[in-house]
Amino acid sequence: xxxxxxxxxxxxxxxxxxxxxxxxxxxxxxxxxxxxxxxxxxxxxxxxxxxxxxxxxxxxxxxxxxxxxxxxxxxxxxxxxxxxxxxxxxxxxxxxxxxxxxxxxxxxxxxxxxxxxxxxxxxxxxxxxxxxxxxxxxxxxxxxxxxxxxxxxxxxxxxxxxxxxxxxxxxxxxxxxxxxxxxxxxxxxxxxxxxxxxxxxxxxxxxxxxxxxxxxxxxxxxxxxxxxxxxxxxxxxxxxxxxxxxxxxxxxxxxx
Amino acid sequence: xxxxxxxxxxxxxxxxxxxxxxxxxxxxxxxxxxxxxxxxxxxxxxxxxxxxxxxxxxxxxxxxxxxxxxxxxxxxxxxxxxxxxxxxxxxxxxxxxxxxxxxxxxxxxxxxxxxxxxxxxxxxxxxxxxxxxxxxxxxxxxxxxxxxxxxxxxxxxxxxxxxxxxxxxxxxxxxxxxxxxxxxxxxxxxxxxxxxxxxxxxxxxxxxxxxxxxxxxxxxxxxxxxxxxxxxxxxxxxxxxxxxxxxxxxxxxxxxxxxxxxxxxx
Numbered sequence: 001x002x003x004x005x006x007x008x009x010x011x012x013x014x015x016x017x018x019x020x021x022x023x024x025x026x027x028x029x030x031x032x033x034x035x036x037x038x039x040x041x042x043x044x045x046x047x048x049x050x051x052x053x054x055x056x057x058x059x060x061x062x063x064x065x066x067x068x069x070x071x072x073x074x075x076x077x078x079x080x081x082x083x084x085x086x087x088x089x090x091x092x093x094x095x096x097x098x099x100x101x102x103x104x105x106x107x108x109x110x111x112x113x114x115x116x117x118x119x120x121x122x123x124x125x126x127x128x129x130x131x132x133x134x135x136x137x138x139x140x141x142x143x144x145x146x147x148x149x150x151x152x153x154x155x156x157x158x159x160x161x162x163x164x165x166x167x168x169x170x171x172x173x174x175x176x177x178x179x180x181x182x183x184x185x186x187x188x189x190x191x192x193x194x195x196x197x198x199x200x201x202x203x204x205x206x207x208x209x210x211x212x213x214x215x216x217x218x219x220x221x222x223x224x225x226x227x228x229x230x231x232x233x234x235x236x237x238x239x240x241x242x243x244x245x246x247x248x249x250x251x252x253x254x255x256x
Numbered sequence: 257x258x259x260x261x262x263x264x265x266x267x268x269x270x271x272x273x274x275x276x277x278x279x280x281x282x283x284x285x286x287x288x289x290x291x292x293x294x295x296x297x298x299x300x301x302x303x304x305x306x307x308x309x310x311x312x313x314x315x316x317x318x319x320x321x322x323x324x325x326x327x328x329x330x331x332x333x334x335x336x337x338x339x340x341x342x343x344x345x346x347x348x349x350x351x352x353x354x355x356x357x358x359x360x361x362x363x364x365x366x367x368x369x370x371x372x373x374x375x376x377x378x379x380x381x382x383x384x385x386x387x388x389x390x391x392x393x394x395x396x397x398x399x400x401x402x403x404x405x406x407x408x409x410x411x412x413x414x415x416x417x418x419x420x421x422x423x424x425x426x427x428x429x430x431x432x433x434x435x436x437x438x439x440x441x442x443x444x445x446x447x448x449x450x451x452x453x454x455x456x457x458x459x460x461x462x463x464x465x466x467x468x469x470x471x472x473x474x475x476x477x478x479x480x481x482x483x484x485x486x487x488x489x490x491x492x493x494x495x496x497x498x499x500x501x502x503x504x505x506x507x508x509x510x511x512x513x514x515x516x517x518x519x520x521x522x
Contacts (some may be wrong), residue, residue, distance in 0.1 A: 039303050043300070107301040177520060178520075190341060241502065241503060256443060
């Protein structure tokens, strides 16, 4: 199979390298990823600000490594349109050292690149884990091995016009797999305001990640199952239209 | 009513001024905007460890009324998060209006749209929210062209705030450009799916012989694997109907999941 790998942490990040090393044993793999770390880039694209540059680096175990000086989604769009000679059969993004669950998926470059891949009509899987020592390639090996061994299983459960979001818990037990939905968590970000010596005002994010309340665990969705030590699989669709809201909207009586 | 209007172009853009002008006649309005261009930023968020710079503008006046205004250097989602999480924490708006955006978000455009990104961020904060867009005009629209759209929003603003939509839902309102208010033909609820734009690149070579790529948005290639069918929404929109689409941030494919659970948990 021809596989395109990408991430949000950069083309030399140990997470993507570990995944490439495992997958290239049986597949044709190419990395196209951002040159610099782009955590929280979400689905942003570089459009009218500046043009993009791509650079091909060394070849690692038959894996070509490309960097793009843009966002994670720039990498996917540019790779599919210009950089790759053949269209890949599948896009795998990650391994992200932090879980992407609940509403956080939209700020994650890893899930967003998978969404971009799906928009462009290619089966896409986003892989995230809990890695304490982010810089060590060894720490990703277990997750990378699981993805490589169970790739057929994961591909089979990826929607045709959608994304499979896979999260690994801290301790990976390959038999504990749970298909589940996204946790609906509300955001309550807190900021601290600071005035710098030049008199400019800045807002510092105090809680860097989305805080889920106790009820979030009661939903028995991805957050809950990850805590229980399960590998979670969530199929995501690209159509965000909420059919159930139509009646409420009709009742609101919005008219000219 | 306490309303927050957010825009990604700048505080002086016609899109923001027309809307704020219409709404401030009857409501208490706060405006915020980014500095410079912030197209296609989606839900990007600055987790980078740097703080977000912002400034309160003390002399922002529209139609003789002084309006609290803030300008930000950051992403659209950062801006909404700081407005709701700090600046307006103790007087939360009853409605957040994102727009008017110079450009509409159809189908999967919603994932990378800055305007929808802001609306989604407000929905995460559990504040009723609408994203408003008009068809794109390079360089921006004139205030007169945007007036009917702003009037429609102003007329229905109470209904938008009080519509009992599920908490994970926000509205994407797409408004055609018309000469006068009476030219609007009606309001419809519809999906705007499958007419999305795709990102393609224009390859060029600079004076040193290096390749570089300009992004361009093109109509979806009809050979793409997903089936393409023009929706009713778009055909009505072209006949000057205003189209509203309730969107959710919970994108779990429930039907697919149920099938998957049956197979995997067997």
